[in-house]
Amino acid sequence: MACCACAGPGGGDEGRAPGAPTGVTAEAGSATSVHVMWNAVPAVSGYEVYRGPTKVADVPASAHMLDVTRLAPSTTYVFTVRARDAEGRLGPRSPRVRATTPAAVAADRTAPTRPGGTVGRAAGSRAAQLSWSASTDDREVVSYDVYQGGTKIHSVGGDQTATVVTGLRPGTRYSFTVRARDAADNLSPAGAPVRLTTAAGADEGQDTAPAEFRVTARRADGAYYLDLAWVPPRVDGVVTEYQIQVDGRPATSLVWGGTPPRDRASYSFYVGQDTGAGHRVRLRARLPDGTWGAFSAERTVTTGTGRG
Template identity: 80%
Template sequence: MRGVVLWVVLCGPVAALCCGCASGGGGEDGRAPGAPTGVTAVAGSATSVHVMWNAVASSPAVGAYEVYRGTEKVGDVSGAARMLDVVRLSPSTTYVFTVRARDVGGRLGPRSREARATTPVAAAADRSAPTPPGSVTGRAAGSRAVQLSWSAATDDRRVVSYDVYQGGVRIHSVGGGQTATVVTGLRPGARYSFTVRARDAADNVSSAGPPVRLTTPPGEGEGADTAPAGFRAGVRLADGAYYIDLSWVPPRVDGVVTEYQIQLDGRPATSLVWGGTPPPGKATYSFYVGRQKGVGHRVRIRARLPDGTWGAFSAERTVTTGTQH
């Protein structure tokens, strides 16, 4: 499988969330994707800006987003991403950012509208983190979004931004004068846990405020299965060793799936992560299971969805080394 980085998982994988919502894009005739909407830029510190945007719905799917500072490309992220931290900036400087979508066929769409952000004055020798935000509350805002609010943190200089986390992964940022936000691009009928941290101009980050746990309601007509489809498993012998060959079709969800977990005999065995854009259509993978003939194995797979949660497992397949499937 080209473009895949592979490692063995010893414990549960960490979460990652992309927080854009779907917007208009290329059509079924294979045109270039449309311009991303909802592009915002917020200073995260005196030397960084957090850029966010909405997902672009396109066919073929969006494989990557390119982020520009003026005319210079400063970032290239996967099609599942909806945000980028632009770092190594200058304090007290205004920057202009745009975003472009690129589909899996390499077609590059137009630039988004410009988003501006001004970095604050650098805080010299500031090593004191802000206090954590308090009284974090939230509510579902439809089946694909939640609204969060919190009480302001304090700092010996100034709070520049607030970072929103799902689990232990930062998914969103807003300015230091803001104590509420809406996180979009979520999944109907899914459970989430959010926390908020405060950041100052010297990039000192507070501890997390109290967590808020929310469940999005089911969406009308939005009961699509999140499990990989058409899952198949077979065994082959190569150089005296047995391998399980897998194939599947990615679940049809908003955004691009770049991570899968393979479960073998009821336990997580391997995690697959594409370092770049995953190939379109059916995916395949093979892994070693030993040299002994006549050993039975149960295998299934699930996808890390673009909202950072795990989807449902595929159907379980049973194979036995030394037999043909």
């Protein structure tokens, strides 16, 4: 279910603790590690990551991921994240997420094969799309680690061979590599590097825009409502917030509670009682790195006439 508010979930208002991080995910990286990710909270100084009731790490504001290590195989863990502002105020815990580590493999010293066929392209000025062919292992590939230069920036499950990296800078050259990991924490050699340059200037990156956006006007109980439908942008993480703009002005923010939709999203809101009123509507997503993505295509709709 979605809830609507005029202000986003951000943090750091003067005198107020930051909000709870959204889009928290946890994925087993090996038999003894779990990769935890969350959406960035604006205007904070850092994050605290918890395993159950125990804090396991402090994370700087510039990061929104952590590898939790020294875990037990074949065990389910619960993780939460809290944001902290510059005054030291801690926000509430995020929703809990669970991850189960796979069983340990005795005497496994064989690393997976190198990921092959790595390709990538810039998606506008702030994102890059990467894909690769699956590695093989004598037991099982549990995860893939994505590196920017020599720094690990993300991890995805062993059944996933593509991702989108966001939070990049316009007009900047990047190099990415991918390594496979098995349950015993054996790492493959890095796949061939992918070098790309993001678009220059103020390009927002159209691949970060919601796709297939449609608007329909509907009359109910003597008033008109706009029914919106779209496909969320395919980004690296979970999109939990959208800004809806009507007639060139922000109309409302939409914040998803529970599990946000990944394949098709919809939302309805009240626009008044006047028949024949025309409106221009578009929306954009707040990306997992805390920045706004590109706007969707703008649609026009007139109350009393149906589709936009």
